[in-house]
Amino acid sequence: MDPTQLSLVQAHAWLSSRQISARELTAAFLERIDRLNPRINAYITVDREGAMAAAQQADDRFRNGTATPLTGIPIGVKDLFCTENLTTTCGSKMLARFRPPYESTVTRRLKEAGAVILGKTNMDEFAMGSSNETSFFGPVRNPWDTERIPGGSSGGSAAALAARMAMATIGSDTGGSIRQPAALTGLTGLKPTYGRISRFGMIAFASSLDQAGPMTWTAEDAAIILQVLAGHDPKDSTSIQAEVPDYVNTLVNRLDGLRIGIPEEYFPDSLDGETRHAIDEAQQVLRDLGASMVSVSLPHTRYAIPTYYIIAPAEASSNLARYDGIRFGYRCENPEDLKDLYTRTRSEGFGAEVKRRIMLGTYVLSSGYYDAYYRKAQKVRRLIARDFQDVYTDVDLLLTPTTPGTAFPLGEKKDDPVAMYLSDIFTINVNLAGLPGLSLPCGQDHQGLPIGMQLIAPVLKEERLLAAAHAYQSATPWHQRKPEL
């Protein structure tokens, strides 16, 4: 069997029994990247030397008995996690040659667990986009249909994994950037509770919404990675100080007694019919596993997009002020004076979508507009969060579609920002409320494109998400479907 087709759990078994060495496994993935990446464009940087060195160390750990479930596992990391001395671009010309002198907590934890980082995956510029078309390094193509987008902003992480150019990948999710591409490429994507995983060294888009998470083939693989990444980090004051449960041993095959809420607002008339049908079928599977379905309402759902597109750009406009051409990153040629340096550096270094959001954010924070926009959006955000709190008194989880439809063709929404923003309509409120959400495949449309569904849990109840997803995957084949390449 081709080792690049293994799940993380299977690969660990192979490595433990010396059926394969970490170097062989890594070499197989590097070879696949060489072959497929030119078509998919999932990686911005491939770190061959670093990966082989890490694989060597992983083999040592298997020999000396210090291996963990992640040791020797080849992983792709979204290119906004700073990696010491390895170029970290954030998908932008601004950071095209930026080599951080420090390691993000996410990659440090992966490395400490013995994971092999194959390279840095493509993404929408500064994680701003839903199709991976805003990347300075070109669009990523969906392995299921290379004329279609893979979703975004973690489009590279999704495509790399879907095309088996990594055994798992790490993404980040500000408004759906893990779950939406996972849905569009047939993967399991987990956005944990805000603050569950440290943001240190993760290049910020919108600080109060950003959260890292794993993208995997199975819920079980996601549990293994979350186990390594979750936990308080003294370098991130917003990371949560709470016990990390055992995510792997809490996985179950039955869902008896589990109450799953179906929020009516997430099934509008405009929802794609095949998606609706797939979720109906999934509900039946979940019932068969012992769960019960409850109709619920989240009345403030419709304010998701306007609220998000005030708060996220506001924070972004401030977070991205540091890219001024003075200490790191892109600097324009021959600036005449300070203003020229600022203006041209930022005009030349940022792409159109980033500029759009900086302008939007600057506007909503401006004197005289702050109360009408930012302050009001914060109030609505609290109402949205309260909606969820209210329903969780009656249900344990929520089930919704992840996206309004399946992967759309490259270029279709590129010049229509509002249409693009609407593709995150079902994922955004989860970020606004700081909740954990997981997307997993639940069907395919008539063109064979994957359909995803989303499970949403109360704060810090990731194990509930993973257990439900694992039980569903034990009973269904969708997560095993692979694109033909």
Place this chain on the structure above:
Amino acid sequence: MTYDPNYETVIGLEVHAQMVTRSKIFCGCSTTFGAEPNQQVCPVCAAFPGVLPVLNRELVSMAIKTGLAIQGSIRTRSEFARKNYFYPDLPAGYQISQFELPIIEHGQLHIVTDDGVRKRIGITRVHMEVDAGKSVHEGIQGASWIDLNRTGTPLLEIVSEPDLRSAREAGEYLKKLRSILRYLQVCDGNMEEGSFRCDANVSVRKLGQTAFGTRTELKNLNSIRNVMRAIEYEAERQIDSLESGGRIVQETRLWDANLNTSRPMRGKEEAHDYRYFPEPDLPPLVIARERIDTIARQLPELPDAKAERYRNDLGLSEYDAGVLTSSREMAMFFEETVNRGAQPKAAANWISVELLGRLNRGGMEIEQSKVTPERLGRLLALMQNNEISGKMAKQIFDIMFESGGDPDAIVQEHGFKQVSDTTAIAAIVEQVLADNPLQVQQYREGKTKVMGFLVGQIMKATQGKANPASVNAILQEKLTG
């Protein structure tokens, strides 16, 4: 320009005080002043992508101390905010500060006005924020240097109410505030090095008018003297402008200490829109009541309370109490002198007159004094025990001030021992009376003024070492007896 008695000056001050935490506000870099440029910089203070701030706990304690010292109310839940503006020495493009929910509000301190009246000056708010780096424009053509060592140094911004009515009051306020911060050992108060900086908001209004006039903000005031001069200049400038039919423009003005004048820096229209919003990288700062109570219990005695104690318990004058509590070092010097056996009034007198007089002439601070409180205490004890005379004490003090010797050693070396042996003095008195029969007779006839002449003769005969009290007593006895 002259002072116009028909106008009143209204002043509010914004002080930025650097806190003496060991490390910076949001990272572990050192805060030491004077290092080579950009040697105390890390990815956090240089605002590299993806790094996050972690609040310095020591700073919070210092802010709480300050809040307690100015009798402010301390918020148990305060919030950081971003103040957004572009400047090369502000690496993140925003300053982390506090805006809507500052840690301290409604404080106050007291000054003494020209008329000797104690006056309350309100302190609107105190908040924590981060200092920026420095732009250096000298020594390079057509470019500037950026030094980020100072970036991340913790500041308290202390904003007064517009309660000050003269340059002098502003000066007194700053001295009092600086003294409080030094007592608390949270700020070194060094204005030249920029660890205690002040901007002044100044307006004028006709006496009796209740509405405030249009204010201007004065910057670049790097000493208390400059603050006062700049306020005086600005008040006069505004009055002259109004008197000649002009209007005051709301603007920020830069003080030029060399030219003794100020010039406009930016107008209201050019004022930044800082786009404040809550800092999403830091959760709200929640302070437990117990923490405030613990710090309150450990608070040192502050200048006003000390001065009151000096007056009530030690019997010092208002003036001496004020002088001796003007700085923590001065008060410590005084208290140590008293601990070494000096009477408080004598100690106060010697410190404020003899020691400070000499220090001021030499342009020195009390920390630089060669006379230590231990030695001064010993000197005054010698005088109180009549082992030396007051005159001798001054001579010894001069030697101590110049060369820093120990009073006992100086007494030994220079033979300053006072003669208090009554038989020895009596013998000399007999001799002097025998040598001056005319004066003795005059005295007995009622011309008691000759007493002074006789004392002088006795002191001359003893080279000034005789204990004057003994001399007086014995002489009186011999003359009348």
